[in-house]
Amino acid sequence: MKRATLAAALIAAGAVLAVGGFYAGRSTPPAAAIPQAAERKPLYWHDPMVPGPRFDKPGKSPFMDMQLVPVYADAAGEGGVKVSPTIQQNLGVRTAVVKKAEVSASFDAVGTVQFDERLSVAVQSRVAGYVERLAVRAPMEQVRKGQALATVFAPEWLGPQNELLALQRAGVAPDLIAATRERLRAMSIPESLIRQSEEAGTAQARFTLSAPSGGVVAELGVREGVAVSPGMTLFRIAGLEKVWAVAEVPEAQAIRLVRGQKVRAVLQADASQAFSGELKEILPQVSASTRTLQARFEVDNRSGRLMPGMLLRLQIAGATTSRLVVPAEAVIRTGTRAVAIVRKQGGAFEPRELKLGAELGEQVEVLEGLSEGDEVVASGQFLIDSEARLKSVLGAMQAAPAASGGAQ
Structure with missing residues (x-):
């Protein structure tokens, strides 16, 4: 009797579940009919490392070895590549501020003492x-x-x-x-x-x-x-009251030379002995092998301590000017252009094409492309570039499954 009652109860429960499932299926629309979130439509495609140019369809970047990245309406105002602070710390990203510096056009050269032919x-x-x-x-x-x-x-x-x-x-x-x-x-x-x-x-x-x-x-x-x-x-008879110090000056520095420039000449063998001088002549001939010009300095030798053949270290004085400079390590040179990666206020990074001026040791003059106060990446530029490429590849990988799922 108990077994019959238990069987009847199980049959009744199964019938209830079947009827419930039937009505539930009637009331729930099929999966294809379920409304999904509105599909994001790209406004355009661009290269995160060269965000200026815009493209109307996906493809490979003409600037970098990476795929173009879509830009959507909700992110249209964001430029460059965003890298999380954690990743920045892991990549060892270090930045420097673009600033103006008082730069002197002074430079050093080595000159050889010769007789002043005008005194002969x-x-x-x-x-x-x-x-x-x-x-x-x-x-x-x-x-x-x-x-x-x-x-x-x-x-x-x-x-x-x-x-x-x-x-x-x-x-x-x-x-x-x-x-x-x-x-x-x-x-x-x-x-x-x-x-x-x-x-x-x-x-x-x-x-x-x-x-x-x-x-x-x-x-x-x-x-x-x-x-x-x-x-x-x-x-x-060659006079010794004044002597010539003839120096080989590179072309890049020769343009800074002006007749009448003062020079401080220090004896190479004894730095305690210094002499005053003046630039008298820039010889109009460039050496084809060394790409240098000869500059002739007149050095006071009333003491008679300078003899022909001695070496002098010439400290050539120049005007001091204010110039916009960045660390030389912050500049990426591609051979045809110079680029620096700038950190924007929103935390994103974007490249800027630069027009460079004079090389100033560990710094380089910037003529165009940056403004005073800009923050540039001084180390880790190539890792940021790799991060941008990785994000581009991952974005393409995520888009591919979505497209294949939609096609089913």
Whole structure:
């Protein structure tokens, strides 16, 4: 009896469930008829790393090796790539602020000391004769102004001097004696030699060549006993009061040079010895192998401590200007353009194409593309680029299953 009652109860429960399921199926619409959330329609597609250009259909970015990313109406105002703070910390992203800095156009160069050719003087013979004695016997000897260099015997000067002495003894008119004196001067007979002849009463054929200025005997063209002729250079004296420091300056720095720029020259072998100088000439020739120009600086050497061949470190002074700068590590150079990744106020990152100026060591001048106060990524730029590519790929992967599910 109990078993029959239990069976009847189970049959009644099954019937109730069947009827309930039937009515539930009648009242619930089929899955295809269930209204889904409104499908998001992209406004356009773009490359997150180059957000400026917009495209009307998906595809591969013409700028980066990644797929274009759709931009929807609710995110149309957002530009660039958003990276969560946690990921930024994991990627080691570090930023720097774009600022103006007082930059000096000064730079250093190495110069070689040379003789100042404008101070060189030549000592020549004005008459045919013989060198009887040399007071300076070797090149590169230092001489002072008025120092005796050589004694020359000039027999050709005996006749004109004897004529002058004879006229003086004859008591001729002063005008005739004055004319004779002028003829002796025209023959380049030194005035001191004429006075000696008049005082001694006999013609003098030996005279002493003296140094017209102080310096170094850079060229010695005679020896004792040799014959000399008019116009022959016997000595060439290079002055040492001022010297040239000739430096090889790269083209990029040569444009900053201006005649008259002051320079501080420090002896390479002894930094405690410094000299003042001035830029005198930029030689109009560029070396094809080194792409440098030669700049000629005039350096004060009244102390006489600088000698040709010495090396000087030239500290070339320039004007100080205010320039917009960023760390050099924040600039991505692609070969054809320069890009920096900027952090926006909403936390997103976007690239900016830059126009760069001068290289300033660890910083670089920015002419266009950034403003003072902008925050740029100084490290982790390529990881942000990878994050943008990863998001693009994941977005495409999520869109693919949705599209395949909708097609069923």
